[in-house]
Each structure stands twice: as C-alpha cells, then as structure tokens.
Amino acid sequence: MRDLALCLFIFTLAKHVSSVPTKEQFQSCLSTISKNPNNLTKHTSDSRLYTASLETSSPSSNFLNLNFTSLKPILTLKPKSESEIKKAILCSKKLGVQVRTLSGGHDYEGLSYLSLTPFIIIDLVNLRSITINLTEETAWIQSGATLGELYYKIAKTSKVHAFAAGICPSVGVGGHISGGGFGTIMRKHGLASDNVVDARLMDVNGRILNRRMMGEDLFWALRGGGAASFGVVLSWKVKLARVPEKVTCFISQHPMGASMNKLVHRWQSIGAELDQNLFIRVIIDNSVEGGQRRVKTTFQALFLGGVDKLIPLMNQKFPEIGLRAQDCSEMSWIESIMFFNWKSGQPLETMLNRDLRYEDLYFKAKSDFVQKPVPENVFEEVTKRFLEQETPLMILEPLGGKISEVSESESPYPHRRGNIYNIQYMVKWRVNTVEEMNKHVTWMRMLYDYMTPYVSSSPRGAYLNYRDLDLGNNTRINTSFEDARIWGEKYYKGNFKKLGLVKGKIDPTNFFRNEQSIPPLF
Numbered sequence: 001m002r003d004l005a006l007c008l009f010i011f012t013l014a015k016h017v018s019s020v021p022t023k024e025q026f027q028s029c030l031s032t033i034s035k036n037p038n039n040l041t042k043h044t045s046d047s048r049l050y051t052a053s054l055e056t057s058s059p060s061s062n063f064l065n066l067n068f069t070s071l072k073p074i075l076t077l078k079p080k081s082e083s084e085i086k087k088a089i090l091c092s093k094k095l096g097v098q099v100r101t102l103s104g105g106h107d108y109e110g111l112s113y114l115s116l117t118p119f120i121i122i123d124l125v126n127l128r129s130i131t132i133n134l135t136e137e138t139a140w141i142q143s144g145a146t147l148g149e150l151y152y153k154i155a156k157t158s159k160v161h162a163f164a165a166g167i168c169p170s171v172g173v174g175g176h177i178s179g180g181g182f183g184t185i186m187r188k189h190g191l192a193s194d195n196v197v198d199a200r201l202m203d204v205n206g207r208i209l210n211r212r213m214m215g216e217d218l219f220w221a222l223r224g225g226g227a228a229s230f231g232v233v234l235s236w237k238v239k240l241a242r243v244p245e246k247v248t249c250f251i252s253q254h255p256m257g258a259s260m261n262k263l264v265h266r267w268q269s270i271g272a273e274l275d276q277n278l279f280i281r282v283i284i285d286n287s288v289e290g291g292q293r294r295v296k297t298t299f300q301a302l303f304l305g306g307v308d309k310l311i312p313l314m315n316q317k318f319p320e321i322g323l324r325a326q327d328c329s330e331m332s333w334i335e336s337i338m339f340f341n342w343k344s345g346q347p348l349e350t351m352l353n354r355d356l357r358y359e360d361l362y363f364k365a366k367s368d369f370v371q372k373p374v375p376e377n378v379f380e381e382v383t384k385r386f387l388e389q390e391t392p393l394m395i396l397e398p399l400g401g402k403i404s405e406v407s408e409s410e411s412p413y414p415h416r417r418g419n420i421y422n423i424q425y426m427v428k429w430r431v432n433t434v435e436e437m438n439k440h441v442t443w444m445r446m447l448y449d450y451m452t453p454y455v456s457s458s459p460r461g462a463y464l465n466y467r468d469l470d471l472g473n474n475t476r477i478n479t480s481f482e483d484a485r486i487w488g489e490k491y492y493k494g495n496f497k498k499l500g501l502v503k504g505k506i507d508p509t510n511f512f513r514n515e516q517s518i519p520p521l522f
Contacts, residue, residue: 020118021095023075029091070114073100076121082234086206088122089232093204093511100514101232103143104172104354108365108467111514112175112228117477122232124174125354132157137242138197139163142235143174148337148351154240155334155348162243162333164189167340169351177236178227179465180413182422184302184340187401188276189241193223193411194402198237201230204511208234214506221502225412225492226464229499229518230506243333248303248310249340250328252321256284256295256383261376264297264396266320268373272400272420274317277304282396284379286386293390295383302336361391361428364441366448366468368423369415369461370396374454385447389440391428392447396421414493415461423455424466445470462490473515481521488518497521 074097079085092099098119102112113121124144130153131140141150148169154161165183166176181192189195198211199222211219218230227233254260264282271280280301287296299321303310307328314323331339337351338344386392404417415422425447427440448470452460462471472487481500488496500521503510508520 019096021074021097026074026091026095026097026120029094030087033087033090070110071116071118073113073115073119073121076102076123078123078126080126082127082202082208085122085202085232085234088120089202089204089206092120098514099232099512101143101174101228102172103174104146104170104176106168106171107175108465109469109515111467111516115514124172127234132240134158134161137161137240138237139240140235140237141173143172143233145173146352146354147171147173147176148353151334151337152348152351155332158240159245159332160242161240163192163238164195164241165192167337169337169341170354173236174227174233176465177238178222178224178233180224180463181465182397182463184279184336185241185243185304186403187272187274187279187398188304190402190406191224191411191413192238193413194406195239195241196223196236197239200234201227201232202234203231204507204509217498217502218506221412221499223411223413224464225495225499225502226516226518228514229503229512231512244304244306245332246306246330247333247336248305248307248328248330249336250299250301250310250323252299252301252323252327254297254299256297256379256386260297261379263299263320264379265373265376266318267299267396268370268420270317271396271398272404274398274400275313276401278310278313279303280318280398282394284382284386284394284396286390286392293387295386300340302340306330361430362432362437363426363428364437364444365424365426365466366444366470367425367461367463367466368448368451368455369399369419369463370421370423370454371418371456372420378451378454381450382447385443385450389427389443392443393424393426393428395424395426397424408493409495409498412492412495412499413464414495415456415463419456419461422463423451424463459490459493461493464491467516469515471516474513474517474519475515477513478510479519481519484519487516 077088089099098115098117100113100115100119100121102121102123105112127142128145128149129142130145130150132153146169147165150163150173154163162185164185165181167184177192177196201209201214203209221230222233267282280299283298283300287294307325307330311325334348338346343350398421399419406416408414408416425444427444429436429440462468471490474484485496492499499518503518504520504522510520
C-alpha cells in the first residue's frame with residue numbers, strides 16, 4: 001500500500017512539472033527582494049547578489065542509499081549571511097518550491113538534499129562560525145559547522161572542555177543536535193540536544209527567533225524533534241562539558257563464537273549500569289583472514305579518567321574481558337575522537353576534513369532500542385547472517401547514566417529510562433545498481449524482522465539521526481497527522497503529538513516539509 005500511495009503521489013506531481021520555476025526565475029526573485037524586500041511581485045534579471053554562491057548540482061550522494069528517485073534541485077544556494085537565507089525562504093514561498101537545508105549532508109536517507117517535489121537547497125557551509133565563552137562554559141555554533149570543526153576549536157581553546165556529541169567529524173552540527181546526538185560522553189553529560197541552552201531560528205516568514213522570542217514549546221521541539229520541520233536553525237548555544245586533561249581508551253577484538261557471545265551477553269547486562277565515566281560500545285562486523293570471511297566483535301571504550309582508575313573498575317565490573325594496563329592508551333579528549341575514528345596519531349587538523357565519508361560506499365541503515373538482554377543464541381544467528389554479506393555492521397551503544405535521568409517528555413527524544421542500549425544496523429555496497437541495492441536492502445530488512453522479538457515494542461523505537469524511510473513516510477503534500485503517526489511515534493513516542501501542535505503554531509501551512517517531517521496538528 002505504501003508503494004502504491006507513493007506512485008499516486010508521483011503521478012500527481014508529474015502533472016505539475018511544467019509549472020516548476022526555472023533557475024533564472026528564482027534568481028530574478030532573489031534580485032527583486034534585494035532591491036525591495038517588501039516587494040515580491042516585480043521581477044528583474046539582475047542576479048549578481050548570488051552569482052558567487054549559486055550551484056546547480058546537488059551534493060554527492062555516494063554517502064547515502066537513495067530510497068527514492070529525487071528531482072534535481074532548481075539551484076543550490078550557499079548564503080554568506082542570514083539575510084540571504086531570508087530571501088531564499090521568501091522566494092521559495094512565492095514560487096511554490098520546497099526548501100532543503102543542508103548542514104553536513106549526513107541524513108541517512110538524504111532528506112537534506114533530496115525531494116520528490118520541486119526544491120532548492122540552502123547549503124549552510126559558509127555559516128559555520130564558532131564562538132566559545134570559557135567563563136560561561138558555553139559556545140555559540142552556526143549550523144553549518146561540523147562536529148570536527150567544533151571539537152578542534154574547543155581543543156585549541158581549552159584542555160578540560162568538550163561537547164557531548166558524536167564521533168564523526170564531518171557530521172553537521174545542525175542536523176546532529178536537532179535529532180538528539182549520541183556520543184561517547186553521553187552517559188556522563190547527556191545527548192547533544194540535552195545541552196542546548198539557546199537557539200536562533202528563522203521561521204517561514206523570515207523572522208529570527210531566539211529562545212525567549214520563540215517560547216519554550218518551540219525551543220523544546222528543536223532539541224531532538226528534527227528542526228527542519230519548523231524552520232532553519234541558524235545557530236545553537238550549547239553548554240560545554242568538563243573533562244579530565246587525560247582520558248583512557250581501549251580496543252578489545254575477538255572472533256565471534258560461543259565465548260564471544262557470552263562476552264556480548266555479559267556486556268548487555270552491565271553496559272548501561274557502569275560508572276557514568278565509562279562508555280563501552282560493541283561493534284560487530286566482518287573481516288577477511290586467509291581469504292576466508294569471518295565475523296568479529298570489537299569492544300571500543302572511553303573512560304573519563306586515568307588507566308590507574310579504569311583497571312580496578314573493569315576488574316570489578318567486567319573481569320571477563322581481561323583488560324590489562326598495556327591494552328589501554330591515555331590521551332586528551334580530542335585525541336579520543338581520533339581514536340574512535342581509527343585515526344590515532346594523525347594530525348588534529350584531520351578533524352577539519354568536511355569530506356570524510358564512507359568512501360564510494362552506498363548503504364542502508366536501521367535502528368532499534370533494547371530493553372532487556374538479547375539471548376545468546378541471537379548473536380549466533382547474527383553471525384550466520386553476517387557471513388552472507390561483505391560489509392555488514394551492527395553497533396551497540398550503551399545508554400543509562402545521564403540519559404536515563406532525563407524524563408521521557410523533557411525533550412522530543414523519548415528513549416530514556418528502561419532502554420539499556422541502542423542498535424545501529426548497516427549494510428554497505430559499492431556498485432550503484434538497482435539490483436545491488438535491492439539485494440542488500442532486502443537482507444537488511446530480513447535481519448531487522450528477525451530482531452523484532454528482542455527489541456522495544458508498542459511502538460518499536462527508532463532513532464531519528466539514523467533515519468529510516470522503511471518506517472513510513474509522508475506520501476502526500478499535506479499528509480495528515482494521523483497518517484504520520486505510523487513513523488512519528490517510533491521516533492518520538494508520546495511526544496509526537498506535542499511536536500504536531502508546535503508545528504501547527506509555527507508553520508501552519510506546512511511550508512517546511514519533507515518525506516518525514518512533522519505535520520501540523522491544530
């Protein structure tokens with residue numbers, strides 16, 4: 001039924017293709033507003049304002065698995081000022097086209113630069129300033145900045161500060177924060193969105209609203225509810241976390257088998273209950289040894305302290321792993337980010353590379369939340385299934401700690417107390433054909449179906465930053481709130497209704513929309 005609805009939507013859309021504005025019409029509108037911001041009726045051909053920042057090609061899609069055939073953007077804007085964003089929004093409204101806001105371009109389904117309806121891209125790459133205030137222990141970050149740029153700036157400013165967010169340096173701050181934001185210090189300091197103290201949003205009318213002006217309901221919605229549904233977040237003010245000058249990391253790899261299954265099973269029972277300073281995640285993937293494909297499991301850990309404190313803690317709580325001091329490395333917090341990216345020893349300037357991607361790989365990803373330990377035999381079956389693929393991946397990240405101390409309704413991200421870890425599933429491939437995509441996506445969906453009895457239910461939880469259109473999508477321009485609940489409650493649970501009510505107030509005409517945006521509720 002979902003595929004039929006999508007086909008009907010595309011058929012309806014096709015009838016209006018002839019009315020799609022041209023690049024020249026859009027440029028003319030921009031020029032008109034530049035001369036008279038209050039006059040949206042007179043068109044001129046002067047496009048000099050945007051000459052340096054216009055591109056007609058979309059960002060590289062190699063990073064992403066394309067789950068639908070997107071139209072090409074009418075144009076891509078790379079504004080150098082907030083006023084240019086306002087002009088782009090006003091012209092989009094006037095000409096009847098959609099806006100896609102691109103921060104880092106890491107949306108798992110490409111919704112930051114793909115669309116079924118005519119659209120432009122606002123690429124925030126030129127708006128990425130970072131201002132750190134050590135007295136307040138805060139930072140203002142423009143949404144075009146990447147996590148790597150933020151971490152680098154923090155490290156160059158202080159040896160004892162960090163920000164609780166993810167480990168991929170090229171991920172854009174804007175999307176990451178607005179979807180929640182997992183990271184290696186989240187058990188101690190919470191999600192990235194938990195640490196937002198202010199934001200500046202441009203709404204559908206081009207107004208810029210800070211926290212005081214937008215009100216607490218909209219501010220609540222931005223912190224984990226997917227900000228693209230409500231407007232364009234220009235910048236975030238975040239609370240920095242204090243960290244020791246030296247932290248400790250270790251990696252422990254093991255071939256999958258009966259003994260390894262027992263280790264993973266033990267980790268399930270303790271990962272969310274360990275000291276909040278200790279983060280141990282589990283990575284299950286494939287390796288090739290002697291020409292033979294094998295499945296291996298890696299424990300990858302960060303401890304906010306020295307090895308002298310970590311070893312006694314591990315001996316007490318997780319002696320089964322047999323950790324020794326020589327297995328550990330002490331380093332700065334910024335170096336731990338490099339460690340988790342398998343780039344230890346490389347210059348810190350590597351963090352500034354905005355082009356880090358899964359090189360030439362397409363992928364499909366899904367997510368789950370686990371509330372009680374999965375039986376050992378499940379990992380035996382996972383091992384068998386992994387041997388069918390060249391590059392499958394499961395990442396199990398522990399929750400608990402600070403995350404569980406926040407109530408389910410305090411922010412849109414609801415997967416708090418009672419969830420012991422999150423699963424990210426992923427399968428990658430190199431050949432960009434429909435046949436290859438279908439083969440790997442089918443495999444992924446079968447693995448996901450197999451895991452159904454062992455994960456959260458009613459609803460089965462999912463993490464917005466691992467976006468998954470298999471959960472459902474908006475197949476009409478004005479998809480109803482009720483229809484959207486099929487996917488919305490998996491991301492947000494009971495918070496989905498409040499998100500709809502906020503949307504109804506800030507964007508009642510549903511201008512800011514995509515295939516999984518919040519529909520307005522009145």
